[in-house]
Amino acid sequence: MLDIAKLAGKIPGISHHFQQEMTASSQRLELAKTILQQAQNQQEALIERYQTWRDRLIFSAAMPVEPLDTRITIVPPPHRHSVFATDGSQIAPSHHEIAYCYLINVGRVMLHYGQNLHPLLDSLPEVYYRPEDLYVSRQWGIRTEEWLGYRRSVLEAQCLADMACGWVNPPGAHHEPNLAMVDGSLVYWFLDGLAHDARDLILVPIQEAWEQLKAARIPLMGYLSASRSVEGVNFLRLHNCTFDTPNCIMNCVDVEEQQIPCKVIEPLRDTTLWGENLQPGQRGPLWQSSARILELYDEAQRIYFCYVNVGTEIARIEVPGWVAEDQDLFNQGLGIMLAQVNKGFGYPVALAESHNQAVIRGGDRIRFFALLEQQMIRAGLQNVGTSYKEARKRGSIA
Template identity: 50%
Template sequence: MLDLVKLSGQIPGLTQHLHQESKASQERLRRALQVFGRLQQEPQVWQSRHVDWGSHLSFTCASPAEPLENSRPKIEPLKGRHTVVATDGSQIVPNHHEIAYCSLINVGRVVLHYGTQQWPLLDSLPVLLYPSVELQQNSGLDAEEVLALRRAQAEVEELAQLALSVPRRRTTLALVDGSLIPWGLEPLSGQEQRLWLNPLLAALERLRAARIPLVGYISVSRSSETVNYLRLGLCPFLSCECYRYCNSDQAPPCQTFAPLPDRVFWGSLLQPGERSPIWRSGAKVLNPFGEHHIHCCYLNVSEGSVGEAEIARLEFPAWVAADEELLKRALAGVLSQVQKGFGYPVALAEAHHLAVVRGGDRQRFFALIEQELIRAGLRNVAVSPKEAQKRGGIA
């Protein structure tokens, strides 16, 4: 039980810390904007350093995929007949103290049709995983990490299947909650990564062939990929070889405005409905992606003034970034969804509600398993003594 009386005495310290951090953040932003001004005047300096030394950096650094100009046309919400497809997932992680060592992936599926009288699709698809090979794969990842990868894989594969079921003549947008970059694959070798990437890349190829733009929507992103590009102009050495010149125990000289998230930086520059330039992600795990290499931009999806804005990170494959029509459809569709959802894409919000596994669902899940185990004649069907005591307590 949480003792709120004892906790309340610690809150003023948090308030003071947040106040100090707000001032420090404003100073970091001021320095970053100064460097950005220099970058716009001498883009070739940063570009040459990134080409020559991008593979020698100790941090993930995106690179501009289009000119870094200040002004871009304001994006208008998508109108007319169109369909938005979205998926989101949740899971029950395996637990040795439960009745059975198994896990569950639940994918929420949403298909919303606009400008038609067609009924929407609102449902979820549960998948039960139980063989040890399903949860380990000898990859060095623990069961929970493997489960997260399987969930992300299921989300994209199901999204592609739903999107391709929409009539080809219909304007369609595919949305997924979260990043399209499979960060969880970074600890794996190239061969092990391929086992996970092949199904993902196959789904992306199906969407590309059907000309259906895919967007990963990230709210309150913590990424600093684009801000890290500014650091290339602050390196005092002839070559940007981080591992050679910079001591890991000290802050490098290029890190004068870190930590500064991209969303804070672009939030100071973007008006409602405006987007940042498009950037090519520098994540090494994307090296095998080819024409599906993930690009991103930041979009001010708010209707209020700058300073109160929600700056969303939008991720999409290279073939969306390179196609003006698909990119326009993707950005306009996202903005329309955010407005319909009063601040967050309505299709993704519905997919989340359909996917989430609540406490009662979890209890019913294991109760159903218990019934089947008893019916099958298995004995000693019960949770561990530790789990039983945690559920009952002594008070």
């Protein structure tokens, strides 16, 4: 139990710390705005500098594919359009439960506007209990709980593609603009460091699902709220470098971190900087992510992003290369995305609803294991029940 009386004495220190941090952040922001204006005049030179020296840098910077001063007002979508979204939740395996298994629940949402059609709001549960499902990841040193999260990403992508393409592909019907949305990044950072075979079991089916969307001309978009990315700000570090050659390993290995010239605006985030430059309904320049993990992606699936002032925040919007390179698809997706944010009072309504469909609450978990217990007893299994530890934790003498 949390002792609020004891906690109250620590709050003033926290407030003082954040007050100091806000003052320092304001100073960094003003400096970053000045650096951004200077970098606009030498953008091509900075891009060339990065491409030449990127192997010697200790940070990853995104590459702008449009001028840094780009400000484009997003065009509203047509009255008739459709939105598809998926999100996932899970029950992790536990040796203290009735059976060692895990469950992934994928929420699906399909919303139609201006078409007089019923929406789809449901979820698809999958239970994994076979040894090949539970222990396959052990050969690569990956815990089952981690593998569960990776498998969830695959199911979300596959369910999204099946739902969207199944609606759009039947001949003679649904040709209104569409958008497929996911909550979070399209850059799967967790792939870094995975064994080759393990990586293929995750990335290959995801990219196959994306190829389905590409063939159906349904733009895919990842929506990141409260993004912590610094890829855009890192591009400005090339401007701040005072050395003739930006070789971090050679130039700054013996320099104290506070004195490294290119880090004067850290830890400023992209969203903070672009929040000063975008009006509601505007997007900033398009960037190509240079994250090394993207070298594992197919060329057409490399990730691009931009920042959009959606009215309530600066959102990071990610798309695969085949969307970014198709101006019609890109603009179509941005227009529908912004309309979704407005309908959802600050967050895309399709993503919020897909989360609500996917989430597994405490009562759902209890009913799942109760159903499993009934089936195991009917099958003639003996001594079915939770461990003494789990049973004791569910009660209290307090």
